[in-house]
Amino acid sequence: MSDITIDDVAVECSSMQEDEITVLESIYPSLITVHENPDDKPGRLLSLTIPIAFATPHEIHLDTISGPSASLQLSHLPPLVLRVLLPSVYPLEEAPRPIHLRAPIPGGEKAGNWLPKLKLRQIQNKLVEMWDEEKQLNDEGMGIIWRWWEWVGTGDFLTDLEMYNGSSLELSISPLLSPSTFHTMLKTYNASQIHSDFRQTAFSCSICLENRKGKSCVQMPGCGCVFCTPCLSSCWSLAITEGSLENVSCPSVSCTKQRALRERGAAMDNDVTADLVESVVGSSLKDRWEDVKEKRKAEIDPSYTICPRPSCQAAVPAPDVPVSITFDSRFTSKIIRLSEISSTATESTLSSEANTKTDSTIPTEDRWARHRSCPKCSYSFCLYCNATWHGPHTPCAFPQTSLIVSEYLGYPEGSEGRSRMEMKRGKANLERMVAKYFEDEANKSWLESKTRPCSGCGVRVEKSHGCNHMTCGRCNSHFCYRCGDPIKPTDPYKHFNTPGKSCYQKLFDQEEIDRFQREAAGGEVVGGEGGADEDWREFRGIWEW
The missing domain is CATH 3.30.40.10 (Zinc/RING finger domain, C3HC4 (zinc finger))
Structure with missing residues (x-):
């Protein structure tokens, strides 16, 4: 060893430093900075940005002068930024010298550190002690930066600094920040790091x-x-x-x-x-x-309605607070609706009397409950008649299409009554109203005879073939097509296996069973030796069960 000079040690240490820095940069490429040394001073100056990530989320308590203010669950804490000088004979003879350690609060350049200065000094002292411990164990110095990184990056230093109160980590809030601001900064940083980790994981x-x-x-x-x-x-x-x-x-x-x-x-x-x-x-x-x-x-939701404007059709909620407005009846005025001018005197009288009689018994505040305002297009309308809002005192002008068509069809073809109505409303208009009336009646009749309403949302469902256990394509409700009763999804066939019910043993209608048997007997779907195919055996097993 006497032949080894200090220059030889420095050369070997320089090579070891290069290897250590290369390994760290390959793992953390953007977190290590080797500063330039234009004056060719001995040693290397590094800046390490060490992020802190817990294996599992930790409960964090934020303490103020007045006491604990808030708590949150975090998986990441802002990084510690360490500037360290590696002497020319590190790691064999000398320890690295921490020059400056900071714990900057993310997003707040002038907000100070999220760790107090006393804790930062304790961390710096511990970093030097770790190199001394390695030298005592191995009789010579060892590269220690990796161990520093693990100690800080996993959060073990927080335990060694006794910053836990039970299972909760106690953090002091910087006097330059309000508790809510500090809370938001930590939470935002934690979310950004979780997102970054997710993007890099397969x-x-x-x-x-x-x-x-x-x-x-x-x-x-x-x-x-x-x-x-x-x-x-x-x-x-x-x-x-x-x-x-x-x-x-x-x-x-x-x-x-x-x-x-x-x-x-x-x-x-x-x-x-x-x-x-x-x-x-x-x-x-x-x-x-x-x-x-x-x-x-x-x-x-029955409290919602649909905006009647065809170009909007947005969902309109009920008012949050019922409006209660009273008026002095002495100052109410007579309002003439243009839609009433074209109707006959008889129709106007009957409609007005009926509506007035109905509305006269309704309190003013209840009539204001009809008012709706679309949040999308701001259209203000009446819940009952879908017309533009006409105020609480004006009765709704409901359409009289069915009454007009019934009256028109009640007159014989070519009669004076029909001619009078055709002159007043237009023959083409009346014919369109009649055609639309018959179309609506035919649709209504077909829906009543060929479909069944869903027990959940009420949408009409038509069964083309198969069993009577139906699943609504809109709300996923399960119901029986025969009786319309709801069915439990967890045990759908109990409904068809309960004695006394009208649907007992009627999972399949008789015509469906007959059709299956005709097709099987006709040889359209047969098995290998003339018997029913496996699919047909399964169907038969279902209806027999």
Whole structure:
């Protein structure tokens, strides 16, 4: 050892420093800075930005002079910034010298440190002690920067500095910041780091089963399931186009099963936001999703109605606070509606008397409850007649189409009564009204005879074939097509297996069973040795069960 000079040690240490810095820069490329040394002074000057990430979220308590003010769950804390000088004979003979240590608050250049100065000095002293401990164990100095990084980056230094109160980390708030501002800064930094970690991590898409980086994926809020953006975009685009709002959510098998067991309408109460939908399917489909969502809300919530303007059709909620307005009856004026001028004297009298009689018994504040204002187009209208708001004292002018058509058809063809009505309202107009009236009646008759209303949302459902256990495509309600009663999704066939019910053992109607048997007997679907195919055996097993 006597032949080894100080220059030889410096050369070896310089090589070891190069190796240590190269390894750290390959792992943390943007967090280590080697400063220039234009004067060729001995040693190297480094700046280390060490982020702090916990393995699991930690509870953080923020303390003020008056006491604890708030708590939050964090997985990341702002980094410590260390400027350190590596002597020319580090790591063999001398310890690295921490020159300056800061704990800057993110987003607040003049807000100071999130750790007090006393704690920062204790950290600096501990960093030097760690090199001394390594030298005592190995009889010579060792590279210590990696160990520093682990000690700070995992948050172990917080335990060594006794900053925990039980399982909670106690942090003091800088006197330059208010508690709410400090709370927001920490929470914002934590969210940005979680997002950054997600973008750099590889995930397996549950739809296409390919591994993709997080920057090409979407993580569902709430459940945390991850899918690649193209797959989720295809699923959601189809659901929005078809108007299936409940499918604009997590498409995983487990989450889909949970939604199927929820009550009607609960499928809309998920954590999917408009910003998330827009990032996946674009602004055009996002707008359609919002429109359909508003309309569906109006269909489910009886307090909502739809804006009557054809160009709007937005969901209009009921007023938050009922309006109570009283007027002195001495100052009410007579208002003549233009729509009433074209009606006959008899119709005007009957309509006015009926409406006046009805409205006279309704308090003024209740009549104001009819008022609605569309939040989208600001159209102010009456809830009862959908006309522009006519005030609480003017009766609604309900359409008299059915009465006019009935009166017109009541006159014989070519009679004076028909001629008089044709001259007054126009023959073409009356013929259109009659055609529309018969069309509506035919549609109503067909719907009553060929369809069954959903027990959940009331939409009419037609069964083309199959069993009587129906699932609504709009609200996912399960119901019986024969009687219309709701069915439990967890045990749908109990309804058809309960003695005494009108649907007992009638999962399939007799005509369906006869059709199955005719097709099987006719040889259209047969098995290998002339028997029924496996699919037909399954059908037969269902209806016999």
